[in-house]
Amino acid sequence: MRVAERAMRVAELDIQDLKISLPRVDGPRPILAGVTLSIAAGEAVGLVGESGSGKSTTARAVMRLFPPKATVSGTVDVAGRSVLALSGQALREFRGHEVGMIYQDPRSRINPLRRIGDFITEGMRDQGVPRGDASQRAISLLESVSLTNAAHRMNQYPGELSGGLLQRVMIASVLATEPGLILADEPTSALDVTTQEEVVAILGDACRERGMSLLFITHDLDLAAAITDRIAVMSAGLVLEVLPSALLHSELRHPYTAALLLSRPSLHARRRIEAIPGAPIAAYESGTGCVFASRCPFAIDVCSESRPVLRKIGVSQVACHRAEEMGGLIDYGALA
Amino acid sequence: MRAGPEADGRAESVPSPAKVDAIVDVNSVSRVYRLRDAGRRNTSFTAVDDVSFSVSRGGSLGIVGESGSGKTTLARMIVGLEHPTTGSIVVDGVRVDGRARTRAARRARGRTVQMVYQDPYSSLDPRQTVGDSLDEVLRFCFKLSSGARRARTSELLEQVGLSQIHLALRPNVLSGGQQQRVAIARALACTPSLLVLDEAVSALDVSVQGQVLNLLADMRSELDVSYVFISHDLAVVQQISDEIIVMHNGKVVERGRTEQVLNKPNDEYTKRLIAAVPTVGWKPHRHGVA
Numbered sequence: 345m346r347v348a349e350r351a352m353r354v355a356e357l358d359i360q361d362l363k364i365s366l367p368r369v370d371g372p373r374p375i376l377a378g379v380t381l382s383i384a385a386g387e388a389v390g391l392v393g394e395s396g397s398g399k400s401t402t403a404r405a406v407m408r409l410f411p412p413k414a415t416v417s418g419t420v421d422v423a424g425r426s427v428l429a430l431s432g433q434a435l436r437e438f439r440g441h442e443v444g445m446i447y448q449d450p451r452s453r454i455n456p457l458r459r460i461g462d463f464i465t466e467g468m469r470d471q472g473v474p475r476g477d478a479s480q481r482a483i484s485l486l487e488s489v490s491l492t493n494a495a496h497r498m499n500q501y502p503g504e505l506s507g508g509l510l511q512r513v514m515i516a517s518v519l520a521t522e523p524g525l526i527l528a529d530e531p532t533s534a535l536d537v538t539t540q541e542e543v544v545a546i547l548g549d550a551c552r553e554r555g556m557s558l559l560f561i562t563h564d565l566d567l568a569a570a571i572t573d574r575i576a577v578m579s580a581g582l583v584l585e586v587l588p589s590a591l592l593h594s595e596l597r598h599p600y601t602a603a604l605l606l607s608r609p610s611l612h613a614r615r616r617i618e619a620i621p622g623a624p625i626a627a628y629e630s631g632t633g634c635v636f637a638s639r640c641p642f643a644i645d646v647c648s649e650s651r652p653v654l655r656k657i658g659v660s661q662v663a664c665h666r667a668e669e670m671g672g673l674i675d676y677g678a679l680a
Numbered sequence: 681m682r683a684g685p686e687a688d689g690r691a692e693s694v695p696s697p698a699k700v701d702a703i704v705d706v707n708s709v710s711r712v713y714r715l716r717d718a719g720r721r722n723t724s725f726t727a728v729d730d731v732s733f734s735v736s737r738g739g740s741l742g743i744v745g746e747s748g749s750g751k752t753t754l755a756r757m758i759v760g761l762e763h764p765t766t767g768s769i770v771v772d773g774v775r776v777d778g779r780a781r782t783r784a785a786r787r788a789r790g791r792t793v794q795m796v797y798q799d800p801y802s803s804l805d806p807r808q809t810v811g812d813s814l815d816e817v818l819r820f821c822f823k824l825s826s827g828a829r830r831a832r833t834s835e836l837l838e839q840v841g842l843s844q845i846h847l848a849l850r851p852n853v854l855s856g857g858q859q860q861r862v863a864i865a866r867a868l869a870c871t872p873s874l875l876v877l878d879e880a881v882s883a884l885d886v887s888v889q890g891q892v893l894n895l896l897a898d899m900r901s902e903l904d905v906s907y908v909f910i911s912h913d914l915a916v917v918q919q920i921s922d923e924i925i926v927m928h929n930g931k932v933v934e935r936g937r938t939e940q941v942l943n944k945p946n947d948e949y950t951k952r953l954i955a956a957v958p959t960v961g962w963k964p965h966r967h968g969v970a
Contacts, residue, residue, distance in 0.1 A: 539746075545966045
């Protein structure tokens, strides 16, 4: 029933021109410079970028969590409701039941002094589910994230579980309240690669089965491409490109997306890495032009003068002055 | 100090007979930790289990494995921060599997092998400027005049792609990539014959990681230095190592030429490790319950 309800809506998450800045003695310092991003019901979107690009700030803004003293403009709608207008009890219920957040380090997010069972049933108990029913559901949720001996795990403490198992507990706890949207902020970056495979497979299955939307934040483009429907690439507080994940390597048009792919070493053949010169810049350092202009091999005069806006070209949205010609300039053969 | 362009490409070529001798020789090394479990019974944990390998002079060995596989314990034993329970380790002709008893012996070790850690922010002294931190190593290792140390400091900075303006800066104003370059310069200051890099590029952003990997490849062909490169990231290891060993639960499960192991793995665990790396067209699979 809830799945059917969700399918009726167009967008589960809709962020329009979100700007966040912090007060500094020399004036406001922008950290998000106008983020526009939407996720349809049941869709999985990967948000990819280097550190400081604003990925986590964007995800936290969906929960209406802002840094202290931040100035915010733009809109954030979840299931048609304006998140920025929420406060008090309505905000608490929204955070508790409408969206679920999965963090990079489950160990620092789960109370080490309470049992796994208490952690998972907390949200359900808050919704008024009787203790016995909540426990039964918690056990079946733990089984659905491939934990053996779930009844026994319920009585264990977080310190007794490995990072990979604890991240599954985190996923189970988020599924418990059946949110329409899951925000996963680098959920596997601290895990071993074989554990990562298991955890992203579990997370992907869980979202698909329940028709939940997923915002998956990562710095790994290939990982994002493998488990999401669309990819959004961020840098310096802006979304530079959005495109279908399956077409990442063949249809990308932004030079930054191409540069990110080229700067990763290949697993099977050694070639000299085409490293991006310089370091990623922050939103407040980006000036008036394109945020990638100073590091871009294709930059022309206009790139450092005016900022390109995100516009639709073919299957993608691209914020690049030369987006139309990039198809002929990027060496797609080197990307695969 | 700097070799000319004719030395380029040495990394790919076959080692000449003069370089065949080993810079590191690890022979049947095990490291067992004694623990007391919850019931206060004495138990033991074998972190490294009967590991043997050697690295030829000028070579680069990658050690890959997941957390708990024993790779960092092995690294710490090679630099002499820990000692094997059984077995022997010889670095540049000197045994390092016991304590360095004298100041001179410790100094000699420092000049032979140096380590670069994952997090440069915690391995550099936050109160020391870049210049002072390099100068300290030079004073420790060599008898040089202050003028000669200054010249050497500039040379080191240039080698790692930094410049004079960084001399007076402290780590907190440097980016992560710049900090790691300083850590590499500091490790190279006393011209060690071996560099042990423990997840040295893992904390860096993708674009900066590429720069540091290129830098490490260049340094090896320019300077007379060998690498033991430890990482969980197979693609990064492939970029920097001629040979690799794959570790699992303290044991070596597979070894060989890097491209051989990564393209035609024999061991089941190595296969699983490679299959779990996201690449073009990769899809995650659930392997079962845990």
